[in-house]
Amino acid sequence: MISRIRKSSLTSALAAVIVIGAFGATAANAEDTQFVPLPTYRVGPYASSGAPWFAGELDYFKYINEVEGGVNGVKLDVQEFETEYSPDRAVEVYERVKDGVNGSSPMAFFITHSTPATYALGPRARQDKIPLIDPAGGRPESLNGLVFEYEFPLLFTYYSQGSVAINYIAQQMGGFENLKGKKIVTVYHDSGYGRSSQPVMTVLAAKYGFEDIQIPVAHPGSEQSAIWRQVRGIQPDFVVLRTWGVGTPVAIKTAKRFGIDISKMIGDVWASSETDLIPAEDAAVGYCGLAPYPAGTDFVIHKRLQEKILDTGMSDLQDKSTFGTVYYNIGMVNAALSVEGMRTAMQKFGNRPLTGDEMRWGLENMKIDGKRLEEMGMTGLLQELHVSAADHEGGGAARIQCWDGKKFNLVTDWIAGDAEVIKPLVAEVSAKFAAENGITPRDLSSE
Amino acid sequence: MGFMALFLETLIGGVLAGTMYSLVAIGFVLIFKASGVFNYAQGAMLLFSALLFVTLLKLGWPIPLALFATMVVTVIGALAIERIVLRPLANRSTMTLFLATLGLSFVIEGLAQGIMGTEVHALNLGVEDLPIFWGDILISQFDLYAAGVAITLTLLLALFFNKTRIGVSLRAVADDAGAAQSIGINLNFIWQVVWAVSALVGLVAGLAWGARQGVSFNLSLVVLKALPVLIIGGFTSIGGAIIAGVIVGAAEALAETYLGPIVGGGIQFWFAYFLALIFLFIRPTGLFGDAEIERV
Numbered sequence: 001m002i003s004r005i006r007k008s009s010l011t012s013a014l015a016a017v018i019v020i021g022a023f024g025a026t027a028a029n030a031e032d033t034q035f036v037p038l039p040t041y042r043v044g045p046y047a048s049s050g051a052p053w054f055a056g057e058l059d060y061f062k063y064i065n066e067v068e069g070g071v072n073g074v075k076l077d078v079q080e081f082e083t084e085y086s087p088d089r090a091v092e093v094y095e096r097v098k099d100g101v102n103g104s105s106p107m108a109f110f111i112t113h114s115t116p117a118t119y120a121l122g123p124r125a126r127q128d129k130i131p132l133i134d135p136a137g138g139r140p141e142s143l144n145g146l147v148f149e150y151e152f153p154l155l156f157t158y159y160s161q162g163s164v165a166i167n168y169i170a171q172q173m174g175g176f177e178n179l180k181g182k183k184i185v186t187v188y189h190d191s192g193y194g195r196s197s198q199p200v201m202t203v204l205a206a207k208y209g210f211e212d213i214q215i216p217v218a219h220p221g222s223e224q225s226a227i228w229r230q231v232r233g234i235q236p237d238f239v240v241l242r243t244w245g246v247g248t249p250v251a252i253k254t255a256k257r258f259g260i261d262i263s264k265m266i267g268d269v270w271a272s273s274e275t276d277l278i279p280a281e282d283a284a285v286g287y288c289g290l291a292p293y294p295a296g297t298d299f300v301i302h303k304r305l306q307e308k309i310l311d312t313g314m315s316d317l318q319d320k321s322t323f324g325t326v327y328y329n330i331g332m333v334n335a336a337l338s339v340e341g342m343r344t345a346m347q348k349f350g351n352r353p354l355t356g357d358e359m360r361w362g363l364e365n366m367k368i369d370g371k372r373l374e375e376m377g378m379t380g381l382l383q384e385l386h387v388s389a390a391d392h393e394g395g396g397a398a399r400i401q402c403w404d405g406k407k408f409n410l411v412t413d414w415i416a417g418d419a420e421v422i423k424p425l426v427a428e429v430s431a432k433f434a435a436e437n438g439i440t441p442r443d444l445s446s447e
Numbered sequence: 448m449g450f451m452a453l454f455l456e457t458l459i460g461g462v463l464a465g466t467m468y469s470l471v472a473i474g475f476v477l478i479f480k481a482s483g484v485f486n487y488a489q490g491a492m493l494l495f496s497a498l499l500f501v502t503l504l505k506l507g508w509p510i511p512l513a514l515f516a517t518m519v520v521t522v523i524g525a526l527a528i529e530r531i532v533l534r535p536l537a538n539r540s541t542m543t544l545f546l547a548t549l550g551l552s553f554v555i556e557g558l559a560q561g562i563m564g565t566e567v568h569a570l571n572l573g574v575e576d577l578p579i580f581w582g583d584i585l586i587s588q589f590d591l592y593a594a595g596v597a598i599t600l601t602l603l604l605a606l607f608f609n610k611t612r613i614g615v616s617l618r619a620v621a622d623d624a625g626a627a628q629s630i631g632i633n634l635n636f637i638w639q640v641v642w643a644v645s646a647l648v649g650l651v652a653g654l655a656w657g658a659r660q661g662v663s664f665n666l667s668l669v670v671l672k673a674l675p676v677l678i679i680g681g682f683t684s685i686g687g688a689i690i691a692g693v694i695v696g697a698a699e700a701l702a703e704t705y706l707g708p709i710v711g712g713g714i715q716f717w718f719a720y721f722l723a724l725i726f727l728f729i730r731p732t733g734l735f736g737d738a739e740i741e742r743v
Contacts, residue, residue, distance in 0.1 A: 043557065047565035048663045190713035216713030220668060222660050223467070223696075225460045225587070226703035226715060233453070246665040253659070257578050257587055275567045279661020283576070319566055 034071070034342065034353040035104035036061065036078045037097040039113055044084030045220075045245060048275050049327050051318060053113070054080065056331025058316040059309045060301075064339055067308045071342045072351040077104055083117070090117035091124070098128055105353035109133055109341065109363075111334055115193045118142075118151065125150040126439075130356035131363055133341075135334055136161070136269045136292050140196055143422075144430035145364060145392040146441040150356070152363050152392045154337055155383070156292040159425060160396040160417035161268045162197035162240075164290055166204050167415050168266055168400055169238045180209035185231055187251060188242040190216035193270070197242060199429065203421050210237075221247025228258040236260075241267045248276035249284070256283035266290065266400070273326035277403045288402040288411065293333045293381060295401060295408040297324030300377030301332065326408070333382055340376075341366050364389045383414050389444055396422070452583040457704045458697055463590035465696020466597040467659070470652040471673040472680065472688035473600065474645045480621045480683045481641040483541060484533060487548040490670035491555035492646055496521045497653030497662045498559050501568040517650060525646035529639050556667055565664065570657040593655050600651060601689055604644075613640055621683065675723035681736020691734060695719045 038057065041050040061078045064071060081097070083089035090112060100106045110125070111133045112118045118138040125132045126149065132138070133152045140157040142148035156164075169184065170176045186201060188194035198214060205212035213234060217227055221243060228251075231239065239260060243251050248271045256262055263286040267276070272289020280287075297306075302324055309315050310323065322328055345354050345362025354362065368376070368385040376382070387394035397416040401408040434441055471493065478486045496517055503513035528551060536547055576589040608614035619627040620637045628634050653662075656669050672695075680691025702718045732738045 042565065043560060043664075045664050045668065047560060048567045051565045216711070218713040218716035220665060220716075222656070222665070222669065222672070223464050223699075223715070225464060226457065226700045226707070229453075229457060229460070229704060230708070246660045246663070250660050253576050257576050258585065259578070275663075279567050279569050279663070281569050281571060319564060322566065 032073070032352070033075045033077045033105065035097075035100050035107055036076050036109075036338070037093065037101075037107050038078060038080050038111060039083045039090045039093045039117065040080045041083055041085040041113070042080075043082065044086075046085045049273065050085070050113075052322040052325050052327040053331040055315065055317040055322070056328035056333075057111075057335045058331075059305055059314075060332045060335035060339075062314055062316075063305055063309055064335075066314065067304075071339055072346050074342075074346070074351055074353060083114075085114055087114065087116040087120040090114060091120050094121055094124065098130060106355065108345075108354040108356055108359035109338060111338060112137070113334075115196075116191075118153075119192060122148070122151055123437075128356065129360070131341075131360045133334070133338060133363070135330075135337060137193075140200075141426050141429040141433060143391060143393040143426045144441075145389045146444070147430040147434045147439055148392065149442060150360060152387075154363075154387065154393060155333075155385070155395045156269065156290075156398055157393050157396070157422075157426075158193075158196040158268075159200040159422045160393065161290055161398070162200040163204065163417035163422055164396075164398050164415050165240050165266050165268065166201075166208070167418065168288075168290075168412070169240075170208070171412075171415075172238070172264075176208050182210045182237040183213060183234055184210050184238050184240065185213045185215060185234055185236040186240040186242060187215050187217060187227060187231065189221065189244045189247055190218050191244075193244060194242050197268070199425055200421065201240075203425055204418070207421060217243060217247055217251065219247070220245060221250055224250050224254045225258075227251075228254045228260065231255065231260060232258040237264070239265045241265055241271045243267075243271045246279075249278075249280035252277070252280040252287060253283045262286045263288070269398070272401070274322075274408075275325075275327065282405065284403050285405045286402065288400050289408075290398040291326070291401040291408070291410070292383065292395070292398045293326070293329045294399055294410055295324060295326045295329060296381075296410070299381040300374075300379070301336075301381065302377075304377055305332075329381065333378070336376060336378065336382070337366075337385075340368055340372075363387055364392070366394065389442065389447070449583070453704070454701075456584040456586075457700050459584065459586055460590065461697035461700030462693050463587060463594045463696070464700065465676075465693040466594040466689070467590070467652075467655060467692075468672045468676045468695055469689045469692025470593070470597050470600070470648070470655055471669050472676040472692060473597075473604070473685055474648045474652060475670075475673055475677055476680075476682060476685050476688050477604075477641050477645040477648065481617055482533070482638050484544045484548065485541070485682070486645070487545060487670070488528070488552040488555055489645070489649055489673075490667040491552040491559070492521070492525065493649040493653040493656070493669065494662075494664065494667040495524070495555050495559040496646070496650040497570070497657040497666055498563045498568075500650070500654065501570050501657070501662045502563045505568070518647060521646045521650050522643045525642040526639050529642040533638070533642075534635065552667070556664065560664065567661045567663040568657075570654065570662050572654060572658045574658070576659070589659065593659075596651060596655060597689065597692075600648065601685060604648075604685055607644075613637070617641060672719070675719040677733070678723035679726045679733055681733025683737045684733070684735035687733060687735030695722065698722050 040054045081093040109131045115137040118134040131150050135154040136156040138153035140159040142151035143157050201212045267289035277284040341363040344366045345358045349358045366387045373379045383395045383397045385394040397414040400412040401410050474489045500517040574592045578585045579588050616632045676691045680687030699715045699718045703715045
């Protein structure tokens with residue numbers, strides 16, 4: 001009994017010391033430190049993507065803190081919260097930390113790292129006035145910031161992904177006029193994410209006269225013979241792959257077995273990483289994908305991170321061979337966009353921790369031009385970005401990279417989506433959402 | 448492609464794919480048959496063994512040595528689970544045992560990823576996923592090999608259970624554990640043998656599935672494919688697991704091909720459970736499961 005009491009007391013004392021220490025340290029710095037909570041998934045079914053992704057994000061934030069002394073002197077207090085990619089856990093994290101933890105600043109933004117989480121958090125973010133950042137994810141219609149004031153599908157919405165895929169296919173076929181009468185099959189993950197580019201494909205099919213055939217793959221997609229047998233029967237001219245997780249390598253291997261020409265497939269952002277293609281082995285050679293943030297370590301930012309973070313032992317990366325992979329670069333770009341949003345906001349509100357609404361203003365006025373890209377060391381890795389209150393995407397382009405069996409090679413420069421198609425579609429879908437949810441679109445003239 | 452050729456190709460492809468489901472289901476059957484435990488951790492064990500194998504290969508170990516070492520570690524792990532987790536819970540309710548294995552699955556998955564990392568590995572067993580043509584009908588070479596492995600494994604297990612002393616003892620335990628114990632059969636030893644064999648079956652299934660979809664955490668989710676197979680085949684019959692796997696594989700392939708386009712597609716996953724539900728109504732113990740008759 002005595003030993004049990006002693007043990008219990010010791011544990012309590014230790015816990016108290018840890019809590020007081022953590023609280024004291026955070027509280028002391030709360031005035032000049034911005035709290036940045038990150039919902040992450042380093043375990044669970046998507047850990048293989050999460051590990052390099054969040055390492056890229058943490059490494060960039062660390063670079064800002066340790067090398068640049070914070071964002072205009074404001075240090076970032078980055079804390080991770082494990083969600084295993086589960087939206088309900090992401091909501092739990094959001095609710096638990098939105099007002100800050102242990103005396104830290106309230107959170108000024110929330111990088112969701114997951115389209116389902118963005119969908120789940122949208123109404124809460126609108127109420128709490130906290131921006132959700134989900135580059136290349138989220139609701140495609142949330143590009144319209146007049147309706148979706150606090151959602152930022154930066155860089156590349158799912159509508160733009162569909163549009164750029166078609167633009168690339170047109171390039172391969174020698175022009176848009178050659179799309180007429182062609183069969184383009186989209187094999188998609190049967191989920192909100194997988195279905196989200198269907199509206200734009202319908203409009204593009206009508207515009208260019210191709211046949212848009214959509215075939216769903218049930219989650220998780222570990223056996224797809226029946227799917228690709230259907231695709232073979234259709235004899236498509238091109239295939240767009242919008243799968244996720246284990247469904248991608250299985251899709252590529254099965255497609256190859258059924259005689260589908262892999263060089264006539266284009267994967268979307270979430271079906272085009274090393275994690276997807278390594279398990280597909282030789283079947284994936286020649287497979288190309290959309291890359292709003294391409295793979296590679298030749299960009300200037302990688303040299304900076306290599307020297308200041310990796311070589312000094314500060315990197316979060318467990319497996320150093322994943323430095324510069326698609327997911328590492330996604331994480332790095334996500335962090336960089338958050339930092340740039342903060343910098344913009346600080347120009348108006350001062351160099352101090354920001355509120356959610358201030359960060360929203362920062363993101364809506366974020367301009368990353370060629371000169372700024374050079375300063376950031378991200379020329380070629382990140383497109384020029386001009387976000388506005390009406391355009392929460394800001395970019396809408398991607399490069400194409402193809403897999404040679406060992407690594408990706410960039411084969412195009414930036415290809416932009418078709419604004420003529422996307423803008424009216426976004427206006428239509430977001431207006432419908434606003435009407436259904438009783439949202440009055442913002443009137444910018446009164447802001 | 449004509450209607451008949453498409454039908455046959457779908458059917459044969461589904462049957463062969465179904466044997467992959469059977470491989471996973473057999474591991475469950477072995478343990479359930481001998482001890483009444485529904486081992487939810489079977490998927491995690493499968494992940495651990497496949498991950499260990501590819502990790503050793505990546506470290507430069509030759510295939511035979513890596514395979515042998517994986518077998519040894521897998522068997523030791525299974526014996527440890529039986530001794531440390533399950534044996535102290537003997538005679539507890541079925542739900543207690545199930546929850547213990549559920550918790551165990553989290554521990555094993557965490558350990559596997561913690562020690563060997565979370566990245567995805569390719570696994571090349573030397574069998575390419577190439578098409579073989581029989582007239583117009585396309586058959587997967589890989590699925591043919593997988594089916595061969597499943598059938599060989601079933602034959603080996605049948606020989607083990609019918610022709611060896613331990614196998615006969617195991618059947619006696621499965622029939623009536625109390626009676627078996629009363630005639631001197633060592634229950635603990637039998638359970639250990641079953642866990643060890645089940646772990647080895649898990650290794651085979653892990654390698655087959657790993658070669659198809661890569662070795663990553665997702666391997667532990669293939670148990671979801673085994674559940675409808677178990678419900679249809681019965682939880683206590685290895686032959687039932689094979690036949691039910693074939694039924695599930697063929698039915699879901701035919702459903703996706705012929706019913707899918709009518710209902711919007713993407714039905715492959717839930718169709719297997721729909722089929723299992725029908726079997727639950729018609730034959731709750733499955734095709735070959737043992738119906739327990741109790742005097743009240």
